[in-house]
Every structure is written in structure tokens, then in C-alpha cells.
Amino acid sequence: MTRNDGYLLDNRQTEAGERFDAFATLFDPTTFRHIEGFGIGAGWRCWEVGAGGTSVVSWMAKKVGPTGKIVATDIDTSQLSSDARPPVEVRVHDVSADEPPGEGFDLVHARLVLVHVPDRERALSSMIESLRPGGRLLIEDADPALQPLICPDEYGPEQQLANRLRQGFRKLLADRGADLSYGRRLPRLLREAGLRQVTADAYFPITSPACAALESATVRQIRDQLVTGGIATDEDIDRHLANVASGRMDLATAPLISAWGRKP
Numbered sequence: 001m002t003r004n005d006g007y008l009l010d011n012r013q014t015e016a017g018e019r020f021d022a023f024a025t026l027f028d029p030t031t032f033r034h035i036e037g038f039g040i041g042a043g044w045r046c047w048e049v050g051a052g053g054t055s056v057v058s059w060m061a062k063k064v065g066p067t068g069k070i071v072a073t074d075i076d077t078s079q080l081s082s083d084a085r086p087p088v089e090v091r092v093h094d095v096s097a098d099e100p101p102g103e104g105f106d107l108v109h110a111r112l113v114l115v116h117v118p119d120r121e122r123a124l125s126s127m128i129e130s131l132r133p134g135g136r137l138l139i140e141d142a143d144p145a146l147q148p149l150i151c152p153d154e155y156g157p158e159q160q161l162a163n164r165l166r167q168g169f170r171k172l173l174a175d176r177g178a179d180l181s182y183g184r185r186l187p188r189l190l191r192e193a194g195l196r197q198v199t200a201d202a203y204f205p206i207t208s209p210a211c212a213a214l215e216s217a218t219v220r221q222i223r224d225q226l227v228t229g230g231i232a233t234d235e236d237i238d239r240h241l242a243n244v245a246s247g248r249m250d251l252a253t254a255p256l257i258s259a260w261g262r263k264p
Contacts, residue, residue, distance in 0.1 A: 020053030
């Protein structure tokens with residue numbers, strides 16, 4: 001992430017770890033499939049941007065082995081301390097303001113990062129600059145504007161409440177500079193940045209226990225902002241959390257758009 005006091009979802013909050021666990025369950029299979037397709041193996045040098053949690057970093061470390069290197073960066077590395085041993089190097093770093101933490105990387109990856117970064121153009125340029133010729137860039141970001149509903153099947157008052165709270169969440173993100181339609185632009189942006197063999201796909205879970213866990217943790221984390229912003233009352237939030245906990249809600253995520261390319 002970036003040094004942005006307006007960031008809504010602070011890594012230091014209790015719910016952050018729950019969100020990272022849900023992201024890992026939901027999105028790690030997609031991320032790992034793409035990286036496996038690049039041929040990651042022993043000796044690779046990788047930069048994990050805005051690492052947040054440990055699941056991707058740990059998996060990469062096993063793939064590259066003791067002869068490889070994983071540089072894991074974030075503005076808040078509190079969730080990464082358990083992985084701070086070779087071949088993993090953990091650094092406090094702002095991808096939109098600091099120089100790249102190395103060069104000649106075989107792979108640079110960022111998931112659910114750039115949508116929140118104020119200077120996305122500089123961040124993308126920095127990541128590409130750090131790649132070796134032939135190195136791969138994989139950017140994965142959500143596009144909440146493409147699919148804005150937490151309950152696509154809005155058939156009752158519980159679903160209507162959930163979607164109202166999700167609309168409020170999106171407003172809070174946008175007010176803090178998040179680009180809620182960034183994901184769909186990734187293929188074009190990678191091509192315009194000079195990458196070759198640009199490809200993209202999207203993953204869109206519609207119902208899953210991990211979707212429910214993510215929704216519960218997210219709403220609890222932003223509860224104060226929802227209330228003080230006049231988006232919902234405490235009673236609304238308590239009712240929604242109880243609805244989520246019931247297991248009867250079909251809760252979706254925004255589509256995760258993965259785009260990748262190769263540096264000439």
C-alpha cells in the first residue's frame with residue numbers, strides 16, 4: 001500500500017488479519033495458477049508489492065527455494081513479521097513514492113493494491129522498471145464499479161440492506177481516492193507501458209463462506225466510518241452482521257481482474 005492517512009482498511013486493526021485470510025481463501029488459487037504458468041522456480045527473484053498478509057509470500061518462498069529471493073513490501077509490515085527470514089526480505093516501502101527495492105526481478109506481483117494507491121501511474125512504472133528483460137508483471141485488482149453489489153440476487157430486505165451498506169463502503173473508498181473502475185483498465189495500461197504478450201482474466205465468486213467472512217470483517221472494521229458518515233446506524237450494522245452470520249446470504253465480491261505481461 002502507500003503512506004496515505006486516509007486509507008480506510010488499516011493493517012494494524014484486528015479485522016485486517018481476518019480479511020487477509022479471506023482473501024487468501026478466495027484468491028490464492030487464481031494468483032498461484034497465473035504464477036505457476038510463468039514457470040516460477042528455484043532461483044527466481046520476486047517482488048511482492050503491498051504484501052499485506054503472508055500467504056502469497058510463503059508460497060513464493062517455497063517455489064524459489066534457498067537460491068531465490070522474495071522481497072515483500074508494504075507501508076505496514078506488521079502482518080509479515082513471521083515471514084521475515086531467507087529467502088524472504090521484508091521492507092517498509094511505498095510503491096508510489098519510493099524507489100524500487102531492487103532490480104532484475106523475474107516477477108513482480110501486486111494484488112488488491114493499486115486501486116488504493118494515489119499515484120498509480122508512478123507505482124506501475126516503478127514495478128516495470130524493476131523487472132529484468134523478459135520478466136513478468138502480474139497485477140490483480142478489483143473493479144467494484146463493474147459489479148457493485150454484495151448481493152447480486154437482491155430478493156429481500158436482508159439483501160437490500162447488504163447492498164446499501166456496500167454502496168456506502170464504496171463511497172468511503174472513493175472519498176479516500178480509490179479508483180473503483182481501475183481493474184478493467186489494466187490490460188490497456190500494461191500495453192501502453194510497453195509490456196508484451198498482455199493477457200487478462202477475471203474471477204468472480206458469488207457465494208462462499210470466505211465471502212461471508214470477508215464481509216463480516218470488513219463491516220466491523222469500517223463500522224465507525226459507516227455510522228459517523230450517516231450511511232448506517234449501529235442497529236443497521238448489527239442486523240446485517242447477524243444476517244451474514246446466519247449463513248443464508250449469497251454474498252459476492254467485486255470481480256478480481258488479473259492482467260499480466262512480459263517486459264521486452
